[in-house]
Amino acid sequence: MYRLFRKDPFFLQRYTVISSITLILLCGVLSIWSTTLWPWTLIAVLFAHSSFRSVLLAWGIAIVLYFLTVETVSWMAIVGCVALGVFVGLWSNVLIHNASHEMIKPLWLNRIIGELTGLQVLSGFPGFAILHMEHHIHSDHEDLDPHPNLPGQTFWQYIDGTRARLRQTFSQLYQRTWQGRPELMNSWKHIKLLLPLNRALRAIILFKLLGPMGGTFFFITSHVTTQLAFAVINFYSHERQVDGTVQIRNLDHNWIFWILNRTFSGAFYHRNHHQSPKLFNPMKMRGTRGSI
Secondary structure (H helix, E strand, O other): OHHHHHHOOOHHHHHHHHHHHHHHHHHHHHHHHOOOOHHHHHHHHHHHOOOHHHHHHHHHHHHHHHHHHOOOOOHHHHHHHHHHHHHHHHHHHHHHHHHHOOOOOOOOHHHHHHHHHHHHHOOOHHHHHHHHHHHHHOOOOOOOOOOOOOOOOOHHHHHHHHHHHHHHHHHHHHHHHOOOOHHHHHHHHHHOOHHHHHHHHHHHHHHHHHHHHHHHHHHHHHHHHHHHHHHHHHHHOEEEOOOOOEEEOOOOOOHHHHHHHHHOOOOOOHHHHHHOOOOOOHHHOOOOOOOO
16 A cells, blocks of 8 residues: 555545545435434534544534434443444454555455455545554654654643644655655645545444444444554553653553453554564564563
8 A cells, every 4th residue: 555655646636536436425325225314424524523532522422312312222232332342443453554564364355454444444544554654664753753652742632633643744745755746736735625524424324334323332432442542552652761762662561451462463562563563463473472
């Protein structure tokens, strides 16, 4: 994916436009069977915003709306949806990350799994994959890393501002890569406006496919879980030292991370991953078990 971006200046434009057309058509088709979901469709628009708090706001409104409009509440079904959402959200983080490194075999599965998880993450696959490669190339660089742990930043500031930072870094990367082509700069200036629209359209599609209960308690739960996992890994694994340097750590220092790493393919062994990015499970790197 990263090679495609570097090779083809129109790759992102083409992908973004085709995604917009496909998502709009799919929304139209699904609306034939899901005409009563307009309140949740309006909630999905909040996912176009760049902050984490907008996702939490959408989740809160959806929960309130669900209980106000549903006649019979099945608590067992709700608990099941939430539990499944957490499980899928954590695995989505693992799979889209490994698909970005083309670590899923056979190779053609990486694009399919990447796009499926990109639907749940809402960003699509290329955006995630390209910026993740930039993270490895410019890790902890305050200007070039798409999501650095900046000095004095709290965890809430990090997670709430990450999406806006990613969007800004994406545009800057495109400009640095193709700055000698003014016609490309002009087209990207207009095309990038479709990115938040595509996020909202993906959320609408998931609500229409899953319905009020599935959309509220499974999809949004999974999406929040993925965002939290991403933030925990990149904020706490990239530990800023007193002298201003950053040390990358594995997170395996308590029973919570012990269970998470052994259930979700060593997802929090981040130092190992940076040292051996082609390992699907970084826990398998020799001699590096435990928190470092």
